[in-house]
Amino acid sequence: MSVTFAKGFRAAGAAAGIKPSGALDLSVVIAEEPAPAAAVFTRNGAAAAPVRLSRRHMEISQGTIRGVTLNSGCANAATGEVGDRAAYDMAAAVAGALGCEVTEVLVCSTGPIGPQLPMDKILPAMQLLVARAEPSPSAGRQAAAGLMTTDTFIKEAAVSGLGGFRVGGMAKGAAMIRPSMATMLAVVTTDAVSSVQRLKGVLSEAVEDTFNTINIDGCESTNDTVILMASGRSGIEPSPEELTKGVRTVCAQLARDIVADAEDCTRVVTIRVSGAADDGSARRMGMAIADSDLVRCSFYGGDPNWGRLVAALGACGEPLDASRIDITYQGTAVARGGIHTGVDLSAVEPLLAGDFAVDVAVGDGPGTARILTSDLTPGYVTFNAEPS
Amino acid sequence: MSVTFAKGFRAAGAAAGIKPSGALDLSVVIAEEPAPAAAVFTRNGAAAAPVRLSRRHMEISQGTIRGVTLNSGCANAATGEVGDRAAYDMAAAVAGALGCEVTEVLVCSTGPIGPQLPMDKILPAMQLLVARAEPSPSAGRQAAAGLMTTDTFIKEAAVSGLGGFRVGGMAKGAAMIRPSMATMLAVVTTDAVSSVQRLKGVLSEAVEDTFNTINIDGCESTNDTVILMASGRSGIEPSPEELTKGVRTVCAQLARDIVADAEDCTRVVTIRVSGAADDGSARRMGMAIADSDLVRCSFYGGDPNWGRLVAALGACGEPLDASRIDITYQGTAVARGGIHTGVDLSAVEPLLAGDFAVDVAVGDGPGTARILTSDLTPGYVTFNAEPS
The missing domain is CATH 3.60.70.12 (L-amino peptidase D-ALA esterase/amidase)
Incomplete structure (x- = not known):
């Protein structure tokens, strides 16, 4: 319909x-x-x-x-x-x-x-x-x-x-x-x-x-x-x-x-940002994470490489206190207060086998955003290298 | 030394x-x-x-x-x-x-x-x-x-x-x-x-x-x-x-x-921007081109896909008159005044087999910039999907 x-x-x-x-x-x-x-x-x-x-x-x-x-x-x-x-x-x-x-x-x-x-x-x-x-x-x-x-x-x-x-x-x-x-x-x-x-x-x-x-x-x-x-x-x-x-x-x-039909993607990833100064700032942070090739490569690998999210957040120009960042992959907290929680990251990988969500809290502000992205795959690159 | x-x-x-x-x-x-x-x-x-x-x-x-x-x-x-x-x-x-x-x-x-x-x-x-x-x-x-x-x-x-x-x-x-x-x-x-x-x-x-x-x-x-x-x-x-x-x-x-040692890259591409309002604007334009995954996929394919450069220029937030854009790949003009010169694009592909240069003129301003980037390859994605 x-x-x-x-x-x-x-x-x-x-x-x-x-x-x-x-x-x-x-x-x-x-x-x-x-x-x-x-x-x-x-x-x-x-x-x-x-x-x-x-x-x-x-x-x-x-x-x-x-x-x-x-x-x-x-x-x-x-x-x-x-x-x-x-x-x-x-x-x-x-x-x-x-x-x-x-x-x-x-x-x-x-x-x-x-x-x-x-x-x-x-x-x-x-x-x-x-x-x-x-x-x-x-x-x-x-x-x-x-x-x-x-x-x-x-x-x-x-x-x-x-x-x-x-x-x-x-x-x-x-x-x-x-x-x-x-x-x-x-x-x-x-x-x-x-x-x-x-x-x-x-x-x-x-x-x-x-x-x-x-x-x-x-x-x-x-x-x-x-x-x-x-x-x-x-x-x-x-x-x-x-x-x-x-x-x-x-x-x-x-x-x-x-997003689900993104060229050669294998999964949809939901990025939820909270605690930003306002919704606009939260959205720009979420978009910066989704813009990062290295982050989307880690999504393809099902790898909870949270450090790449920290780097993307730091580079996006929004006000940031890096010591306030909490990151959770599909319900498992991997970083709190800007550092590793100590959780075994290889134990998180099985949770990321299909579509998954990443929660990123950056402070105690009221701003939130929800961004949908897909993973970056070798197939995407091969496909878009072809003359159209 | x-x-x-x-x-x-x-x-x-x-x-x-x-x-x-x-x-x-x-x-x-x-x-x-x-x-x-x-x-x-x-x-x-x-x-x-x-x-x-x-x-x-x-x-x-x-x-x-x-x-x-x-x-x-x-x-x-x-x-x-x-x-x-x-x-x-x-x-x-x-x-x-x-x-x-x-x-x-x-x-x-x-x-x-x-x-x-x-x-x-x-x-x-x-x-x-x-x-x-x-x-x-x-x-x-x-x-x-x-x-x-x-x-x-x-x-x-x-x-x-x-x-x-x-x-x-x-x-x-x-x-x-x-x-x-x-x-x-x-x-x-x-x-x-x-x-x-x-x-x-x-x-x-x-x-x-x-x-x-x-x-x-x-x-x-x-x-x-x-x-x-x-x-x-x-x-x-x-x-x-x-x-x-x-x-x-x-x-x-x-x-x-x-740049030459970029992870799994196959070529170095020099992007030269001219005719911008000032050097800063030219640099932001060149960086926007190099930021584009689709542009760097086309570099990997050795494909003179100049339309993707136009889209990247239009999205970068710099003042732009799209009807003034001239684009030249390795000496061959493919777009002039914002449209295709009519040159056979498949004839340009052989020129892009190794490192190459793209000249992008955006008007008659004094601003110029030179950006070095590499191509985006399936190997880069595979490599960075691995847990590190």
Whole structure:
């Protein structure tokens, strides 16, 4: 169940020929009526053409849009004016098929940075794609499949039982994942009744502790986009808290799936930081730990090498009293007051055979954070050494 | 030729039993007379006990010291008060053997973070070590060998012909290398005549464009230390520029050797950034490129994946006009004005078979930087996944 789970949305996916493999690579998500929407985008200074176009369209349309078109197989980033024109033409093709303004259509792209989109393949496919869009689960699934790059499974999530309204969503991973404002591509739909203004707050809050707390490889993408649309078709107008809860639940599942499907990873590691000066400081500390190649190598080895966490904490620029650091792997305290507890580290290794959690307490401040990361594996390196 | 190349210094290395392998793991470098010195240390907030001790000793002694003792096999970091005492006892043992103040001795340690030093092995070895210290090249080489952790070769450098004075030095790599103020351990000696004040400026300047421009894995150590001592034994008092030139030459060779010996690396990549607002901005951009796992995977593959460099530049927080980026691999322009030049990228791959250079121009500002990094390899990951 995906973006078509919420009432009032149609979707489709197609193989337009962008990917040489012939796999699905072009998707649309369409609201049956103009829908209030919110979006967050990468803060990367080399933001891709579709990001820049979608930002502008959200401004001009004042957040009321008809749909999104997304492609995989090419990021349309570092493509100059030709790329700007391609992003516009993708939006215009959807708008033409729907009979709406071009500014009511957003565009997302993902894939290698640098190549130009094959517009000769995309434009002819677009009319048919929009015509084929359906509200069925299988159509939602096809749309989600059309986003995949190196993902090994389709990422969908849905939630109901929230007082009569539904939320669904889809996303793609699987590398160049280090959230800034948002991360990767995701489209989340709801049939709740909501204003644009409320959606902005809801999306911002939901993204903050879901997509913005994952870190696969420390590499922030040029194309990160999360879009939330509300059809209002349930007739229910939930409170901001209820709506945030629904959207956050979907975002959290998609975010975790992205980490679980990190290129060649063997485990998901949850880093919980507590005792920092504030939540922002705790998050920067957690991200610094997840940024460290040496830490993520030790995760791959299932090695409770807590000294590498201490070094990463010390290097991240946050205020730190190294003599206050407590570190616990999967429930076993290995360091307290900044030094080894004396526990036999080789006895901790068996606890780290699968996914595990590391608790890092840095003092008695109120700041906490929870970061999801994956291990760094030889397979990740080999995979990303291949010309794409 | 190493730290004993300059006149007025003695050195020794010994196997004290810190390393289970029985390899050399304890060294001293001794000035025959109290010598003006300068030192730079890691800015890591979890700085190791020997770093904190050496900083204090440099203050108390006002920069005139008798020697340095160094050990490998244990970083004496995250070791609390026991570690503080161990660092002090190492300095005191050398001071006792030399008949000088304890504050005239600096201490450096390198190795795993967390374990305590085996002082029962170190202290008995120290008296003998100091007694055996000699001014010979082989003694200098033994001292350099005593620093090695995962290094595969000894890192020594020496330069003369600078108007009558000499400079020599030794260093160790080979991971957790991402310079902050200084990086790794290095001891540089000269027989030039110089004041403490002048040495400070000379070392700061020499380190800035040598050790501070290398980046192996983005991980800043808890133990980085570079120490420069001047015996004055040549009788020559060079100008600050001459002395800086000599010290910089030695530091540059040691820094390059560290990158060339990066754990399991297959090539050294030189990243040259130009056109930035200022040198600091250029350096941060170059470091961001070297920090990127995806970029360093592409270096391993010999793949001119310039789009990943664009993404790293966009994510680093420096002012950027993505439409001004030019990227050249080993002399072949692959991107100009932020987009692909159209050159066949597969034809560039053969140029990247060994060490290579990447030129990144980001505008028309005066800022330039040169960063040395290594590739990220599956072997690096496998190696660092092993419990140490």
